[in-house]
Amino acid sequence: MNVLDIMRTGPVIPVIVIDRLEDAVPLARALVAGGVRVLEVTLRTPVALKAIEAIANEVEGAITGVGTITQARDFDSALKAGALFGVSPGLTPELIAAAKDSALPLLPGVMTPSDVIAARAGGFTELKLFPAQQAGGVGMLKALGGPFPELRFCPTGGISAATAPEFLALPNVACVGGSWLTPASAVAARDWGRITALARETAGLSNTAD
Protein backbone atom coordinates (compact mmCIF):
# COMPACT_ATOMS: atom_id res chain seq x y z
CA MET A 1 0.00 0.00 0.00
CA ASN A 2 1.20 3.51 -0.69
CA VAL A 3 0.64 6.41 1.68
CA LEU A 4 -2.50 7.62 -0.10
CA ASP A 5 -4.09 4.14 0.04
CA ILE A 6 -3.31 3.99 3.75
CA MET A 7 -4.74 7.46 4.37
CA ARG A 8 -7.93 6.62 2.49
CA THR A 9 -8.31 3.39 4.44
CA GLY A 10 -8.48 5.44 7.66
CA PRO A 11 -9.97 7.88 7.35
CA VAL A 12 -9.19 8.29 11.05
CA ILE A 13 -5.71 7.30 12.19
CA PRO A 14 -5.37 6.91 15.94
CA VAL A 15 -2.12 8.23 17.38
CA ILE A 16 -1.21 5.62 19.96
CA VAL A 17 1.17 5.73 22.92
CA ILE A 18 1.95 2.35 24.48
CA ASP A 19 3.49 2.43 27.95
CA ARG A 20 2.90 -1.25 28.84
CA LEU A 21 3.84 -3.74 26.18
CA GLU A 22 1.06 -6.10 27.27
CA ASP A 23 -1.51 -3.43 26.32
CA ALA A 24 -0.42 -3.29 22.67
CA VAL A 25 -2.31 -6.27 21.27
CA PRO A 26 -5.60 -5.84 23.18
CA LEU A 27 -5.64 -2.12 22.42
CA ALA A 28 -5.04 -2.73 18.71
CA ARG A 29 -7.69 -5.47 18.68
CA ALA A 30 -10.15 -3.07 20.33
CA LEU A 31 -9.60 -0.50 17.58
CA VAL A 32 -9.83 -3.05 14.76
CA ALA A 33 -13.02 -4.46 16.34
CA GLY A 34 -14.45 -0.94 16.09
CA GLY A 35 -13.52 -0.72 12.41
CA VAL A 36 -10.34 1.35 12.79
CA ARG A 37 -7.56 -0.54 11.02
CA VAL A 38 -4.80 1.97 10.32
CA LEU A 39 -2.84 2.38 13.56
CA GLU A 40 0.00 4.79 14.26
CA VAL A 41 2.09 3.65 17.21
CA THR A 42 4.39 6.46 18.28
CA LEU A 43 8.09 6.03 19.06
CA ARG A 44 7.64 7.80 22.38
CA THR A 45 8.10 4.99 24.85
CA PRO A 46 10.78 2.35 25.35
CA VAL A 47 8.41 -0.45 24.34
CA ALA A 48 7.11 1.20 21.15
CA LEU A 49 8.99 -0.98 18.63
CA LYS A 50 8.16 -4.18 20.47
CA ALA A 51 4.52 -3.04 20.58
CA ILE A 52 4.51 -2.51 16.81
CA GLU A 53 6.04 -5.94 16.27
CA ALA A 54 3.41 -7.57 18.47
CA ILE A 55 0.54 -5.79 16.72
CA ALA A 56 1.93 -6.49 13.25
CA ASN A 57 2.31 -10.19 14.08
CA GLU A 58 -0.80 -10.82 16.14
CA VAL A 59 -3.59 -8.45 15.18
CA GLU A 60 -5.42 -9.55 12.07
CA GLY A 61 -6.69 -6.66 9.98
CA ALA A 62 -4.38 -4.04 11.51
CA ILE A 63 -2.33 -1.83 9.20
CA THR A 64 0.41 -0.87 11.59
CA GLY A 65 2.62 2.17 11.24
CA VAL A 66 5.28 3.93 13.23
CA GLY A 67 4.70 7.48 14.42
CA THR A 68 7.07 10.16 15.68
CA ILE A 69 9.85 9.26 13.25
CA THR A 70 12.53 11.91 13.82
CA GLN A 71 15.82 10.22 12.86
CA ALA A 72 17.14 8.33 9.85
CA ARG A 73 17.70 5.18 11.89
CA ASP A 74 14.00 5.01 12.76
CA PHE A 75 13.22 3.77 9.22
CA ASP A 76 15.17 0.54 9.64
CA SER A 77 13.83 -0.08 13.12
CA ALA A 78 10.29 0.46 11.86
CA LEU A 79 10.68 -1.97 8.95
CA LYS A 80 12.28 -4.60 11.19
CA ALA A 81 9.33 -4.29 13.57
CA GLY A 82 6.94 -4.96 10.70
CA ALA A 83 5.57 -1.47 10.19
CA LEU A 84 3.86 -0.76 6.87
CA PHE A 85 4.21 3.01 6.99
CA GLY A 86 5.85 5.80 8.95
CA VAL A 87 4.72 9.22 10.12
CA SER A 88 6.98 12.10 11.14
CA PRO A 89 6.01 15.33 12.90
CA GLY A 90 8.30 17.33 10.58
CA LEU A 91 10.73 16.90 7.71
CA THR A 92 14.48 17.51 7.39
CA PRO A 93 17.01 16.83 4.61
CA GLU A 94 18.20 13.84 6.70
CA LEU A 95 14.68 12.37 6.78
CA ILE A 96 14.11 13.01 3.06
CA ALA A 97 17.33 11.11 2.26
CA ALA A 98 16.43 8.29 4.65
CA ALA A 99 12.95 7.97 3.14
CA LYS A 100 14.43 7.75 -0.37
CA ASP A 101 16.73 4.94 0.79
CA SER A 102 13.99 3.05 2.62
CA ALA A 103 11.08 0.87 1.53
CA LEU A 104 8.96 2.38 4.32
CA PRO A 105 6.34 4.78 2.90
CA LEU A 106 6.53 8.07 4.85
CA LEU A 107 3.81 10.56 5.69
CA PRO A 108 5.90 13.59 6.65
CA GLY A 109 4.79 16.47 8.83
CA VAL A 110 4.55 20.09 7.67
CA MET A 111 3.22 23.25 9.30
CA THR A 112 3.99 26.17 6.97
CA PRO A 113 3.87 26.87 3.21
CA SER A 114 7.68 26.74 3.16
CA ASP A 115 7.54 23.28 4.76
CA VAL A 116 5.05 22.23 2.08
CA ILE A 117 7.30 23.48 -0.73
CA ALA A 118 10.31 21.66 0.74
CA ALA A 119 8.31 18.44 1.19
CA ARG A 120 6.98 18.59 -2.37
CA ALA A 121 10.53 19.19 -3.66
CA GLY A 122 11.51 16.06 -1.70
CA GLY A 123 8.91 14.07 -3.63
CA PHE A 124 6.06 13.99 -1.13
CA THR A 125 2.48 14.71 -2.19
CA GLU A 126 0.76 13.36 0.94
CA LEU A 127 1.52 15.36 4.05
CA LYS A 128 0.60 15.44 7.72
CA LEU A 129 -0.39 18.95 8.84
CA PHE A 130 0.97 19.10 12.38
CA PRO A 131 -0.05 20.44 14.78
CA ALA A 132 -3.18 20.96 12.74
CA GLN A 133 -5.45 22.93 15.05
CA GLN A 134 -2.62 25.09 16.31
CA ALA A 135 -1.48 25.74 12.72
CA GLY A 136 -4.88 27.18 11.81
CA GLY A 137 -7.11 24.13 11.45
CA VAL A 138 -9.76 24.07 8.74
CA GLY A 139 -8.96 27.65 7.64
CA MET A 140 -5.28 26.79 7.17
CA LEU A 141 -6.12 23.73 5.05
CA LYS A 142 -8.49 25.77 2.87
CA ALA A 143 -5.74 28.36 2.41
CA LEU A 144 -3.14 25.70 1.52
CA GLY A 145 -5.56 24.33 -1.10
CA GLY A 146 -5.06 27.52 -3.13
CA PRO A 147 -1.36 27.27 -3.99
CA PHE A 148 -1.13 23.50 -3.49
CA PRO A 149 -4.33 21.94 -4.91
CA GLU A 150 -2.61 18.67 -5.82
CA LEU A 151 -1.47 17.86 -2.28
CA ARG A 152 -3.41 15.71 0.22
CA PHE A 153 -3.24 16.25 3.95
CA CYS A 154 -3.69 14.27 7.14
CA PRO A 155 -4.29 16.98 9.74
CA THR A 156 -3.31 15.80 13.22
CA GLY A 157 -3.15 17.59 16.54
CA GLY A 158 -6.09 19.08 18.39
CA ILE A 159 -8.75 17.21 16.38
CA SER A 160 -11.67 15.53 18.15
CA ALA A 161 -14.65 13.34 17.29
CA ALA A 162 -16.68 16.56 17.08
CA THR A 163 -14.33 18.40 14.69
CA ALA A 164 -13.11 15.48 12.53
CA PRO A 165 -16.06 15.75 10.07
CA GLU A 166 -15.24 19.42 9.28
CA PHE A 167 -11.71 18.42 8.34
CA LEU A 168 -12.75 15.35 6.34
CA ALA A 169 -15.18 17.46 4.31
CA LEU A 170 -12.28 19.41 2.79
CA PRO A 171 -11.22 18.34 -0.71
CA ASN A 172 -7.53 18.24 0.24
CA VAL A 173 -7.97 16.13 3.40
CA ALA A 174 -7.65 12.37 2.89
CA CYS A 175 -7.71 11.42 6.57
CA VAL A 176 -7.32 12.85 10.05
CA GLY A 177 -5.19 11.72 12.96
CA GLY A 178 -5.60 12.07 16.68
CA SER A 179 -5.37 10.59 20.11
CA TRP A 180 -9.04 10.84 21.00
CA LEU A 181 -9.72 7.18 20.18
CA THR A 182 -7.25 6.03 22.83
CA PRO A 183 -7.75 8.26 25.88
CA ALA A 184 -4.99 7.75 28.46
CA SER A 185 -7.62 7.01 31.11
CA ALA A 186 -9.14 4.17 29.06
CA VAL A 187 -5.73 2.67 28.31
CA ALA A 188 -4.66 2.93 31.97
CA ALA A 189 -7.87 1.17 33.01
CA ARG A 190 -7.57 -1.36 30.17
CA ASP A 191 -11.08 -0.36 29.18
CA TRP A 192 -10.92 -1.91 25.72
CA GLY A 193 -14.71 -1.79 25.36
CA ARG A 194 -14.60 2.00 25.58
CA ILE A 195 -11.92 2.14 22.90
CA THR A 196 -13.97 -0.09 20.59
CA ALA A 197 -16.98 2.16 21.20
CA LEU A 198 -14.95 5.28 20.35
CA ALA A 199 -13.62 3.57 17.22
CA ARG A 200 -17.17 2.63 16.15
CA GLU A 201 -18.18 6.29 16.35
CA THR A 202 -15.87 6.96 13.40
CA ALA A 203 -17.70 4.43 11.21
CA GLY A 204 -19.85 7.07 9.53
CA LEU A 205 -16.88 9.26 8.68
CA SER A 206 -15.53 9.38 5.18
CA ASN A 207 -13.29 11.73 3.27
CA THR A 208 -14.35 13.67 0.22
CA ALA A 209 -10.83 13.99 -1.21
CA ASP A 210 -10.20 12.13 -4.47
Ligand code: 3PG
Ligand atom coordinates in the same frame (compact mmCIF):
# COMPACT_ATOMS: atom_id res chain seq x y z
C1 3PG B 1 0.39 13.67 18.54
O1 3PG B 1 1.40 13.63 17.86
O2 3PG B 1 0.37 13.55 19.77
C2 3PG B 1 -0.85 13.83 17.78
O3 3PG B 1 -0.81 14.97 17.04
C3 3PG B 1 -2.07 13.74 18.60
O4 3PG B 1 -2.53 14.98 18.91
P1 3PG B 1 -3.88 15.06 19.74
O5 3PG B 1 -3.57 14.45 21.07
O6 3PG B 1 -4.13 16.55 19.85
O7 3PG B 1 -4.93 14.33 18.98
